[in-house]
Amino acid sequence: MLKLAFRGVTRYKKRTIITAFAIGIAIVFSIFMKSLLTGVALDSDKNLIWNDTSSAKIYAPGYFEERDYYPIDVLITEEQGNALEQKLEENGFTNYTKEFVESAQIMFYEDPFPTSGSITAVLKAMDSSNTSAYKFEDSQIEGDWISNNVDGVVLGSKLSQDMNAEVGYYVTIQTKGKGGFIQAFDIPIIGIISTGDPVVDASTIFFDYNTINDYLELDGYSTNYSVSYSMNIAKVKSISDSETAILNNLIVPLKLEAYSWREIADDILQLQSSKGGFSNIFLFFTFFIAVVGISNTMLMAISERKNEIAMLKTLGYNNKFIKRLFTLEGTIIGFLGVFCGTIVGVLISLYYQIEGIDLSSFVGDSESIGYRINSVMHAFVSPTQVILIIILGLFVSMVAAYFAVRRTGRGEIAEMFRRI
Amino acid sequence: MSLIKTYNLSKVYKTQSEDVHALIDISIEIKKGELLAISGPSGSGKTTLLNLFGLLDNITSGDIELDNVKYSTLGKKDKTEIRRNMVGMIFQSYNLIPVLSASENVEMALNCLSKEQLAALNVNNKQDKKELCYKALKDVGLENLENRRPNELSGGQQQRISIARAIVKNPKVLLADEPTANLDKTNSLHILELISNLNETKDLTCIYSSHDKLVLDHVKRIIRLEDGRLC
Numbered sequence A: 001m002l003k004l005a006f007r008g009v010t011r012y013k014k015r016t017i018i019t020a021f022a023i024g025i026a027i028v029f030s031i032f033m034k035s036l037l038t039g040v041a042l043d044s045d046k047n048l049i050w051n052d053t054s055s056a057k058i059y060a061p062g063y064f065e066e067r068d069y070y071p072i073d074v075l076i077t078e079e080q081g082n083a084l085e086q087k088l089e090e091n092g093f094t095n096y097t098k099e100f101v102e103s104a105q106i107m108f109y110e111d112p113f114p115t116s117g118s119i120t121a122v123l124k125a126m127d128s129s130n131t132s133a134y135k136f137e138d139s140q141i142e143g144d145w146i147s148n149n150v151d152g153v154v155l156g157s158k159l160s161q162d163m164n165a166e167v168g169y170y171v172t173i174q175t176k177g178k179g180g181f182i183q184a185f186d187i188p189i190i191g192i193i194s195t196g197d198p199v200v201d202a203s204t205i206f207f208d209y210n211t212i213n214d215y216l217e218l219d220g221y222s223t224n225y226s227v228s229y230s231m232n233i234a235k236v237k238s239i240s241d242s243e244t245a246i247l248n249n250l251i252v253p254l255k256l257e258a259y260s261w262r263e264i265a266d267d268i269l270q271l272q273s274s275k276g277g278f279s280n281i282f283l284f285f286t287f288f289i290a291v292v293g294i295s296n297t298m299l300m301a302i303s304e305r306k307n308e309i310a311m312l313k314t315l316g317y318n319n320k321f322i323k324r325l326f327t328l329e330g331t332i333i334g335f336l337g338v339f340c341g342t343i344v345g346v347l348i349s350l351y352y353q354i355e356g357i358d359l360s361s362f363v364g365d366s367e368s369i370g371y372r373i374n375s376v377m378h379a380f381v382s383p384t385q386v387i388l389i390i391i392l393g394l395f396v397s398m399v400a401a402y403f404a405v406r407r408t409g410r411g412e413i414a415e416m417f418r419r420i
Numbered sequence B: 001m002s003l004i005k006t007y008n009l010s011k012v013y014k015t016q017s018e019d020v021h022a023l024i025d026i027s028i029e030i031k032k033g034e035l036l037a038i039s040g041p042s043g044s045g046k047t048t049l050l051n052l053f054g055l056l057d058n059i060t061s062g063d064i065e066l067d068n069v070k071y072s073t074l075g076k077k078d079k080t081e082i083r084r085n086m087v088g089m090i091f092q093s094y095n096l097i098p099v100l101s102a103s104e105n106v107e108m109a110l111n112c113l114s115k116e117q118l119a120a121l122n123v124n125n126k127q128d129k130k131e132l133c134y135k136a137l138k139d140v141g142l143e144n145l146e147n148r149r150p151n152e153l154s155g156g157q158q159q160r161i162s163i164a165r166a167i168v169k170n171p172k173v174l175l176a177d178e179p180t181a182n183l184d185k186t187n188s189l190h191i192l193e194l195i196s197n198l199n200e201t202k203d204l205t206c207i208y209s210s211h212d213k214l215v216l217d218h219v220k221r222i223i224r225l226e227d228g229r230l231c
């Protein structure tokens, strides 16, 4: 029977190729869509963790709840900060960054700027000697990055575009210092950073902590410490809850509290999962179309052979044999299709994993779909997902072939011969 | 000795618009070793009758007896069994399996037989099976073409493969539904003489359905149908 099934596959070349091709296309699309959406979600998390939240943040009590308003009255004191740094070092949390974050107005004036104006931004001052909670290495920086005691601001790229800013121009920054007093100072733009995270690039202005400490008379106070558990996103995702619990235990005596990136970015993640419904529906439709496509081509391929099936019955083959034979044949064809489709699908996805795909014309602003990525999407090929799609593809081919032969071989033999 | 008997056999096709009475009250007897034709104008029920003999369609009322077995008593399995080793069928459109060679097509008729059934044909191993198929092909004049595929053969040659396939299992009866309708006169004569020959040498009962004069000239008895009735 196996021999006969292989005959059918190898001798009906054209039909085999057409059927396998259709199945292959379905697999290619499934793998590509799944990889793209996985890549987008991963990039989004990566941007968030590498450039914004880090793995966790440590705040003084009360800050977390009010964090959207950048409170100035619940800060970490210098002594607390020093004790915290020591604790972190002792316990292996060596990748941390001391920060002061506050909302700020950037004001800029005609000449050298083309127009005058002001923009609200997030001022983020980091201890330049230890920014290891973040990973700005992938970012493109025009000019210089922040460094210890260097007087200057680094603007997010989108923000600088909105202002038509260039490195070397001066801007006036107005913000609140310790105690809530409004402070303003003029400062040169020393760099423009493009992190790839649309939110950071559009809203953040970076400073060296010591510079800001002087301007705002912070006396070494900070709003928070950011801590990174790892730069591997998958790892961070799996360990962040347990590590944050450990961290929290450590810092109880210091009267500080730690929150994981998930808690900090709660609103964004929630938006994602509601908009994520969109990508799930998208994926569902891709799979649905793939399944319908496979079933349909299989049905067509098999019902075309109703005369053969009828003749086998006339010769005295029973239904069981016929079902097995054609299901086997369909599965072999399905295997061919899935095999080729997987190779092509993975290659295409890998290409877009490396090169990225600019979908800005399709999607418009990527923030509108809830993800923290710019318009260039990178696929991500996950072996587990690919294997799952392979198994699913084979299974669907087999089931589709089974039902196709069952349907084709139904009824009286004479009826089958007559059917067109 | 009678091989096939029908008892008030009727067949009604239910269509959306009406019931078509394709066969009405047919009672006939066909003896072992007969060479006969069922004849009649188009639509008279010839194919329907052969299909009922060959268990390709269900009986509406009445019964058929083949070799003392009444079809009405048969379950699904028994019917498959009868198709398997009692009845050989050939059709106007050959119905060969296109991906298989001539000899493989013939072999398909043997591959569903049980060990005992094969033993009755003196087939005890693969080699025997091959030889039996070659012999059947030789009987129909196709020696040396065993490895060709149907689409590499003429219509007459294809029909001869289908005859070889039908007779290789040594059935009780050969049912031939307009076997020459797609063939020219020379090829038709070949086929008809071949079947006459089988009828004589192997005492094989052969039943044609045809309104072709050429066929009718080659048989010893004609059963005439008109509008589903004997006449």
Ligand SMILES: Nc1ncnc2c1ncn2[C@@H]1O[C@H](COP(=O)(O)OP(=O)(O)OP(=O)(O)O)[C@@H](O)[C@H]1O
Pocket: A418, B013, B014, B015, B020, B021, B022, B040, B041, B042, B043, B044, B045, B046, B047, B048, B049
């Ligand atoms: N599946 C069917 N449904 C409805 N009517 C049918 C069906 N098959 C056959 N018939 C009708 O039954 C009658 C007998 O058909 P049958 O095919 O047996 O005729 P026939 O004698 O073989 O004709 P021909 O010489 O054209 O082959 C015809 O009137 C035909 O229209």
Ligand SMILES: [Mg+2]
Pocket: B046, B047, B048, B209
């Ligand atoms: Mg007919």
